[in-house]
Every structure is written in structure tokens, then in C-alpha cells.
Amino acid sequence: xxxxxxxxxxxxxxxxxxxxxxxxxxxxxxxxxxxxxxxxxxxxxxxxxxxxxxxxxxxxxxxxxxxxxxxxxxxxxxxxxxxxxxxxxxxxxxxxxxxxxxxxxxxxxxxxxxxxxxxxxxxxxxxxxxxxxxxxxxxxxxxxxxxxxxxxxxxxxxxxxxxx
Numbered sequence: 001x002x003x004x005x006x007x008x009x010x011x012x013x014x015x016x017x018x019x020x021x022x023x024x025x026x027x028x029x030x031x032x033x034x035x036x037x038x039x040x041x042x043x044x045x046x047x048x049x050x051x052x053x054x055x056x057x058x059x060x061x062x063x064x065x066x067x068x069x070x071x072x073x074x075x076x077x078x079x080x081x082x083x084x085x086x087x088x089x090x091x092x093x094x095x096x097x098x099x100x101x102x103x104x105x106x107x108x109x110x111x112x113x114x115x116x117x118x119x120x121x122x123x124x125x126x127x128x129x130x131x132x133x134x135x136x137x138x139x140x141x142x143x144x145x146x147x148x149x150x151x152x153x154x155x156x157x158x159x160x161x162x163x164x
Contacts, residue, residue, distance in 0.1 A: 067091045068099040073132040075158035086124045088117055090146070094131040096138045107145055114149035123150070129157040 067089030081087075090110070091099040098105050100113055117124065126146055130139040146154045 067127075067129055068093065068102055070094075070129050070131040071133070072129060072157050072159045074161050076161050081127075081155070088114070088124050088126045089129060090126065090142055091129040092131060092134060092138050092142060094133045096134075098138070098142065107141060110142070111145045111149050114146060114151065118150045123152060126151050126154045127157050128154050 068091040070091050070093055089101055093099075098107070098110060100110055105113065114126075128139065128142060128146075130142075143154055
């Protein structure tokens, strides 16, 4: 007999076709492991998505700044302070508009809010961001309000010297 094997050593083509059909139905039901349905959750795509989101947040977070964006004056002796989330940022734009964080305030409202914020022990540090094109008068008034609200000190925000 010179018949060729068609499936795993079977000589009869009908038996080979039946075996292929049986194997396909077992695989469709969960593999060759007894024909049970598999109810496992594949977490690999979930972990991939979580890692991508983590990378996005790690890249974007340092770019976030608190307070209103104003062009800061230059300083030769500039030191970076780490943002701990506890600091209070007061911004004064070139047109004299004042902001506590990103909320617009006037001098009276600034003093009321600062008094409330500074009542915590220990009081959080205050950073004053004044526009470099601003006259000193509005900045001085904000410093007086901070002092009358009970601030132990105010740091003036600057940026490194131009060209460095």
C-alpha cells in the first residue's frame, strides 16, 4: 500500500478530516486542555496602558507651574525652590492685576484670604511673582498686605540671568 499520511500518521482521509474538526472545536472551546472554556483575564494590555499614562504624567508634571505666568525679573543669584504644593503664589501682572494662585483678587480680598491661609501652623511660605516690567509700587502694596496678614516672610520669584 503506497498511500501517504494525511494527518498525524492517518492513512484514511476521512479519519484525518474528523480529527482536524475535533481539534478545531477543542481549540475553540479553550484549547486541548480538556475542552473547558478559559476564563482568565489578560492584564498585559491593562499594564501597558497604565505605564503609558504614568510616563505621560511624569513628563507633564514638571511643566506645570502654579500661579499666573508672568515674565519674572532676572537675577544673578537665582536658586530653584522645589514646589511642595504647600507654597502660596501671588502674581502681579504688568497691568497691576493681582492673582492668588490663579484666582484674580484685589488687595482687600488678598488680605482676607492670606489671613485664612496663614492661620495654619506652620504657615506656608509665600512666593511673590512680579512682572519684570512692573513698577515697584504694586509689589510694595502686596508686600504690605502680606505683612499685615501675618506672613513671616515673602520670597520674590526671579529667573536666572539672561543668557545663562
